[in-house]
Amino acid sequence: MGKNWWKIASVILLLYTFTAGFLTPVPYVGNLYECIRNFYFHVPMWATMMTLLTVSGINAVLYLRKPDPRYDILSESYAKTGIWFSALGLITGMIWAKYTWGEYWSNDPKQIGAAIAILIYAAYVVLRNSITDLDKRARVSAVYNIFAYFILFPTLIIMPRLVQSLHPGGEGVEGNPGLGGDSLDPIMARVFFPAMLGWTLLGVWISTLVVRYNILKEKLLEA
Amino acid sequence: MLPGRPRLRGITSGKGEILPLCLMPSNKVIQLFRKDLLLELRQQYTLYGIMLYVASTIFVLYMAMGKPDAQVWNGLFWMIQLFICVNAVAKSFLQDSRGRMLYFYSIAGPVDFILSKLLYNLLLMLVMSLCSIAVFILLLGAPMQEWVPFLGIVCLGGISLSLVFTLLSAIAAKAQQQAALLAILGFPLIIPQLMLLIRLSRYAFGEVFREGAVWKIAGLLVGLDAMIIVLSVILFPFLWKD
Numbered sequence: 001m002g003k004n005w006w007k008i009a010s011v012i013l014l015l016y017t018f019t020a021g022f023l024t025p026v027p028y029v030g031n032l033y034e035c036i037r038n039f040y041f042h043v044p045m046w047a048t049m050m051t052l053l054t055v056s057g058i059n060a061v062l063y064l065r066k067p068d069p070r071y072d073i074l075s076e077s078y079a080k081t082g083i084w085f086s087a088l089g090l091i092t093g094m095i096w097a098k099y100t101w102g103e104y105w106s107n108d109p110k111q112i113g114a115a116i117a118i119l120i121y122a123a124y125v126v127l128r129n130s131i132t133d134l135d136k137r138a139r140v141s142a143v144y145n146i147f148a149y150f151i152l153f154p155t156l157i158i159m160p161r162l163v164q165s166l167h168p169g170g171e172g173v174e175g176n177p178g179l180g181g182d183s184l185d186p187i188m189a190r191v192f193f194p195a196m197l198g199w200t201l202l203g204v205w206i207s208t209l210v211v212r213y214n215i216l217k218e219k220l221l222e223a
Numbered sequence: 224m225l226p227g228r229p230r231l232r233g234i235t236s237g238k239g240e241i242l243p244l245c246l247m248p249s250n251k252v253i254q255l256f257r258k259d260l261l262l263e264l265r266q267q268y269t270l271y272g273i274m275l276y277v278a279s280t281i282f283v284l285y286m287a288m289g290k291p292d293a294q295v296w297n298g299l300f301w302m303i304q305l306f307i308c309v310n311a312v313a314k315s316f317l318q319d320s321r322g323r324m325l326y327f328y329s330i331a332g333p334v335d336f337i338l339s340k341l342l343y344n345l346l347l348m349l350v351m352s353l354c355s356i357a358v359f360i361l362l363l364g365a366p367m368q369e370w371v372p373f374l375g376i377v378c379l380g381g382i383s384l385s386l387v388f389t390l391l392s393a394i395a396a397k398a399q400q401q402a403a404l405l406a407i408l409g410f411p412l413i414i415p416q417l418m419l420l421i422r423l424s425r426y427a428f429g430e431v432f433r434e435g436a437v438w439k440i441a442g443l444l445v446g447l448d449a450m451i452i453v454l455s456v457i458l459f460p461f462l463w464k465d
Binding site: 064116120126127132136146147148150152154155158159 | 394397407410411418443454
């Protein structure tokens with residue numbers, strides 16, 4: 001226990017998400033029917049991705065302030081886990097889109113935003129691999145990480161509000177493009193917010209494991 | 224200026240000419256900018272090289288597409304702008320040799336250096352944008368209805384593209400396979416601005432916008448540009464020391 005309470009919380013919250021998410025009644029909205037339950041799995045992926053990429057960006061800033069290799073490993077590991085969560089978010093979204101909008105890919109601004117995020121951080125990984133000098137690699141990739149972060153996040157926030165979207169909150173569509181707000185059903189909120197927290201904690205947990213693995217790998221190379 | 228370092232008054236261009244370079248602390252940005260400009264004007268092959276790139280790319284496009292309708296014209300125009308920008312800006316941190324870079328490091332600060340590069344690339348991209356629009360109109364026709372707003376949008380686009388790619392070329396210059404890397408790093412980052420620009424250009428093609436939407440998008444682009452300048456100034460000093 002002690003330091004690991006949040007890992008246990010993550011497991012409990014996710015168990016709750018999976019049982020309550022599939023068993024509790026849901027409101028029938030439009031043509032969503034039962035597949036609205038995907039809301040508990042699709043949306044938290046984005047919350048997790050944004051959290052992980054933000055942690056990665058913060059560590060990049062910390063590295064530039066004080067060049068400690070640990071910050072670089074943290075930054076890299078969180079970014080890599082973030083890519084996986086954005087891929088999961090994209091896949092869960094595409095399956096959902098097939099059943100409600102009729103197409104896997106319908107050029108929705110949020111789909112584009114997700115694709116941009118994956119491309120940017122994949123480029124980050126390529127950039128890292130293309131520099132052999134460890135110190136230079138850490139510095140240059142930290143600069144790119146911060147630059148990309150400040151372009152990506154305004155895009156993710158502004159775009160869905162500007163361009164026509166099938167998601168809630170787009171031009172001519174009801175609702176708020178950010179978090180539920182008023183448009184979130186109170187019954188769903190009871191599962192939704194624990195789900196957000198649970199998935200985010202899981203993302204952080206996986207990232208910490210990746211960090212530990214990378215630090216051990218680094219030590220092995222040094223020895 | 225470090226004490227005891229010999230004060231160099233000029234540098235030689237490729238042809239062995241001496242470029243006047245009396246760097247006063249107050250206008251280092253202007254002096255560095257002038258240096259780039261003079262180098263470009265004297266080593267004309269790079270400038271003409273990019274111009275030829277513009278002309279031949281658009282000619283190939285014309286051979287493939289003929290005279291497309293407005294929507295396609297718009298999309299193609301901005302894609303070509305993107306490729307021109309990658310090619311024109313890519314060399315901004317590659318043309319200077321290591322030794323010459325070391326000299327710049329000793330006489331100017333990183334902020335002066337990046338500002339002069341931003342200014343220079345901005346001007347270069349504006350010229351190239353105007354060249355490419357001329358060739359586009361000549362070969363692929365002119366489907367736009369509003370000329371003045373379109374020229375304004377093209378200039379804004381040239382500025383936005385050049386600013387983003389200046390810092391990215393500084394990043395890519397630190398890695399191997401610079402040219403390919405610049406495209407990989409830059410294309411996903413430029414998508415938001417490119418989307419806004421393509422959408423804004425539709426105004427010039429006769430699409431009706433909601434009240435104030437045109438200025439909202441233009442304002443957003445200017446805001447992004449300002450943010451990129453600030454980020455470049457903050458982040459470049461970390462790339463500078465090697």
